[in-house]
Amino acid sequence: MVLIDPLLQVLGWDTSEPSLVTPEYNVSGRWADYALLSGGQPAAIIEAKKLDESLESHRMQMLNYSNASGIQYAGLTDGNRWELYEVFKQAPLEERRILDVSIATSPSHRSALQLLLLWRPNLASGQPLPASVPLLSEPTQPVSVSTVPKLAPPDLGQGWASLSEFVAQPGTKAPPHIRFPDGAQHENKFWVDVLAHTVQWLWKRGSLRTDNVPVKSSGKRYIVNTVPQHPGGNHFNAPRQVAGTELSVEANISSQAAIANAKRLLTYCNEDASQVYLQLDN
Numbered sequence: 001m002v003l004i005d006p007l008l009q010v011l012g013w014d015t016s017e018p019s020l021v022t023p024e025y026n027v028s029g030r031w032a033d034y035a036l037l038s039g040g041q042p043a044a045i046i047e048a049k050k051l052d053e054s055l056e057s058h059r060m061q062m063l064n065y066s067n068a069s070g071i072q073y074a075g076l077t078d079g080n081r082w083e084l085y086e087v088f089k090q091a092p093l094e095e096r097r098i099l100d101v102s103i104a105t106s107p108s109h110r111s112a113l114q115l116l117l118l119w120r121p122n123l124a125s126g127q128p129l130p131a132s133v134p135l136l137s138e139p140t141q142p143v144s145v146s147t148v149p150k151l152a153p154p155d156l157g158q159g160w161a162s163l164s165e166f167v168a169q170p171g172t173k174a175p176p177h178i179r180f181p182d183g184a185q186h187e188n189k190f191w192v193d194v195l196a197h198t199v200q201w202l203w204k205r206g207s208l209r210t211d212n213v214p215v216k217s218s219g220k221r222y223i224v225n226t227v228p229q230h231p232g233g234n235h236f237n238a239p240r241q242v243a244g245t246e247l248s249v250e251a252n253i254s255s256q257a258a259i260a261n262a263k264r265l266l267t268y269c270n271e272d273a274s275q276v277y278l279q280l281d282n
Helices: 004-010 056-069 108-118 191-205 255-268
Strands: 021-027 030-038 041-048 073-077 081-086 097-102 160-162 177-179 185-187 222-225 239-241 248-250 277-279
Touching: 004 030, 004 041, 021 041, 021 056, 041 056, 056 073, 056 081, 081 108, 097 108, 177 191, 185 191, 191 248, 191 255, 222 255
Parallel strands: 041 073
Antiparallel strands: 021 030, 030 041, 073 081, 081 097, 160 277, 177 185, 177 277, 222 248, 239 248
């Protein structure tokens, strides 16, 4: 669990959400360690073995059980080595293997590219595609850090702070405005507006979608979801539908939680919180 669950989590398979991941899944009378679900049905099963245990003796048995249960993809891992097979492909075992990566011995960027076969939107599509290797070329001119353009604060005279450095103080008013890297600026009346505008901006950019939520906070709660429910089915205390999106946030949160959750969402979507600015309340 220590090795496997974090990797499944970053690939979009929330192991604490039963509608996405079911442990000990019954496959033709045998219990698969993980079933990765899409629409209530297994998109794939994953068998877990001890670290450094040979996977060879388990492959055909795993494939046979998957075949009998009509599950299209089957995986095998010891937490380091990951394999994924096309169950119904009429070909020798080696040709049915679409993923074979050892995290400990493969360069991290290659592991990341290969493991995208297990990325939830990819695998749940029923026809997962391997990631393309990026084409890299040398820049025609040397690039130094000082020459890379960065968004300047909107107006330092007005008193702005980057979201990454902003610290919410209990009992204070929400920052009057939030400004995003593309210049979009919104008014905040309440602290939760900081979070809602962040969700709205990420949705508009395509960084947040219905297929990559819910997103969890640091506790056992969701920051944002397509339905106003936390893990286990508990409803949001004060659900707020974010305008222009199909997503809801929990509006009953503190100033610190609003800022922290906005930062988490930006990080989750690979956006730079230091390029988002909040106007200080004078």
